[in-house]
Amino acid sequence: VTFKGYPTTSKLLGQNAGWGEERVNLAEQSLLNKLIRRSLVRNRNQVEVLQADPNSPLYSVKTFEELRLKPELLKGVYNMGFNRPSRIQENALPMMLAQPPQNLIAQSQSGTGKTAAFSLAMLSHVNPDNKWTQCLCIAPTYELALQTGQVIEQMGKFCPDVKLAYAIRGNRMERGAKLQQQIVIGTPGTVHDWCTKYKLIDPKKITMFVLDEADVMIATQGHRDQSIRIHRQLPMNCQMLFFSATFEDSVWRFAEQIVPEPNIIRLKREEETLDTIKQFYVNCKEKEDKFTALCNLYGALTIAQAMIFCKTRKMAAWLAESLTKEGHQVALLSGEMTVEQRAAVIERFRSGKEKVLVTTNVCSRGIDVEQVSLVVNFELPVDLDGNADNDTYLHRIGRTGRFGRRGFAVNMVDSQHSMDIIKQIEMHFNRKIIKLDTSNLEEME
Numbered sequence: 465v466t467f468k469g470y471p472t473t474s475k476l477l478g479q480n481a482g483w484g485e486e487r488v489n490l491a492e493q494s495l496l497n498k499l500i501r502r503s504l505v506r507n508r509n510q511v512e513v514l515q516a517d518p519n520s521p522l523y524s525v526k527t528f529e530e531l532r533l534k535p536e537l538l539k540g541v542y543n544m545g546f547n548r549p550s551r552i553q554e555n556a557l558p559m560m561l562a563q564p565p566q567n568l569i570a571q572s573q574s575g576t577g578k579t580a581a582f583s584l585a586m587l588s589h590v591n592p593d594n595k596w597t598q599c600l601c602i603a604p605t606y607e608l609a610l611q612t613g614q615v616i617e618q619m620g621k622f623c624p625d626v627k628l629a630y631a632i633r634g635n636r637m638e639r640g641a642k643l644q645q646q647i648v649i650g651t652p653g654t655v656h657d658w659c660t661k662y663k664l665i666d667p668k669k670i671t672m673f674v675l676d677e678a679d680v681m682i683a684t685q686g687h688r689d690q691s692i693r694i695h696r697q698l699p700m701n702c703q704m705l706f707f708s709a710t711f712e713d714s715v716w717r718f719a720e721q722i723v724p725e726p727n728i729i730r731l732k733r734e735e736e737t738l739d740t741i742k743q744f745y746v747n748c749k750e751k752e753d754k755f756t757a758l759c760n761l762y763g764a765l766t767i768a769q770a771m772i773f774c775k776t777r778k779m780a781a782w783l784a785e786s787l788t789k790e791g792h793q794v795a796l797l798s799g800e801m802t803v804e805q806r807a808a809v810i811e812r813f814r815s816g817k818e819k820v821l822v823t824t825n826v827c828s829r830g831i832d833v834e835q836v837s838l839v840v841n842f843e844l845p846v847d848l849d850g851n852a853d854n855d856t857y858l859h860r861i862g863r864t865g866r867f868g869r870r871g872f873a874v875n876m877v878d879s880q881h882s883m884d885i886i887k888q889i890e891m892h893f894n895r896k897i898i899k900l901d902t903s904n905l906e907e908m909e
């Protein structure tokens with residue numbers, strides 16, 4: 465296992481605001497991911513490891529038994545349905561549990577098992593007999609802190625002596641009375657208050673500090689500085705664990721401030737490809753014309769499920785309404801919905817209650833498209849300058865791995881400009897996009 469060079473800039477998925485009216489809120493996106501995720505994200509890439517001390521042996525585990533966890537903790541892990549460590553956990557767990565303590569920076573896309581990994585590390589680290597706070601974990605938002613807290617609670621279900629407190633807004637505490645909970649999870653502002661203003665936590669007694677979702681953290685106003693302020697109060701020998709789904713330069717600089725002598729573990733996102741996708745375009749005039757083409761297309765094909773992308777909420781709402789009038793069962797994802805509402809819509813679509821999902825781009829991140837056999841770009845993805853947004857295009861219709869299911873992508877072209885975009889996309893991916901006549905659909909067979 466090797467690490468090739470230092471982390472390079474990687475684009476924050478979905479931060480591309482070129483796509484119409486909606487901007488991505490990273491914290492919401494992350495929460496949505498957590499709400500709709502039921503299992504590990506598939507990733508066959510090699511884990512890259514850069515050790516702080518290249519001469520020390522590198523341990524990795526293939527089973528949870530090898531970690532020699534307390535039996536009640538192992539029971540909690542199995543009770544969650546985990547059979548073996550995930551890719552990133554194979555290396556991260558032994559490193560986090562090692563003696564003497566090791567610092568860690570870990571980066572892998574959401575859904576690869578980071579939260580479960582550090583939850584396990586915290587639960588294993590604490591001494592339940594000591595009735596004071598030993599592990600401190602900070603998360604970017606109230607909701608994300610709650611989500612992670614639930615993982616810790618679930619995993620620690622059979623460890624009744626280990627207690628968890630939530631340092632989040634609204635959780636009022638009496639000043640000065642020291643907390644007895646061994647683990648505290650919260651947002652930076654409240655955690656800082658609990659350490660300094662209210663003196664509920666003695667930061668000098670913290671021996672494990674976890675910073676979760678660092679990329680989301682620095683995207684949130686004030687959180688970076690607040691985190692650094694907390695970090696400054698911690699003792700020298702405190703173990704520092706730092707997690708991020710992406711690793712651009714700003715995240716890396718933040719990591720360097722928090723984690724001295726780091727071990728670094730990275731798992732690259734699995735590349736998406738267009739290899740198993742047949743791509744088409746349809747010439748249309750205006751939106752009504754596109755709508756007719758869409759109905760022809762849909763009527764002619766036996767499609768498992770379809771996803772239709774629009775640029776604006778308004779267009780998405782119009783299209784969903786028009787499709788519903790035609791008698792289709794349609795799900796609509798729209799920017800004004802709360803994260804919980806979006807998660808519910810995605811859940812219904814996934815379970816097959818609706819066959820068509822109409823969405824704007826930013827709403828749909830995190831949806832696993834492998835089960836979707838038709839993707840329609842009702843409007844083409846463009847960046848702020850009006851050029852083809854190739855990353856978004858790939859993300860909408862691409863599949864990971866060689867065994868990704870086959871699918872169709874249909875692009876609605878309504879002007880010379882959109883035809884130019886199709887040409888740009890063809891050039892970029894070096895894949896032909898075939899003209900389709902929706903009144904004669906034999907080409908698709």
Ligand code: ADP
Pocket residue numbers: 501502503504505545546547548549550553572573574575576577578579580581
């Ligand atoms: P991340 O923090 O990287 O987003 P999570 O720790 O939340 O990833 O894990 C993603 C999903 O996979 C969750 O549903 C979690 O319960 C599950 N999971 C985590 N580790 C394992 C494992 N070793 N085996 C099976 N499922 C796992």
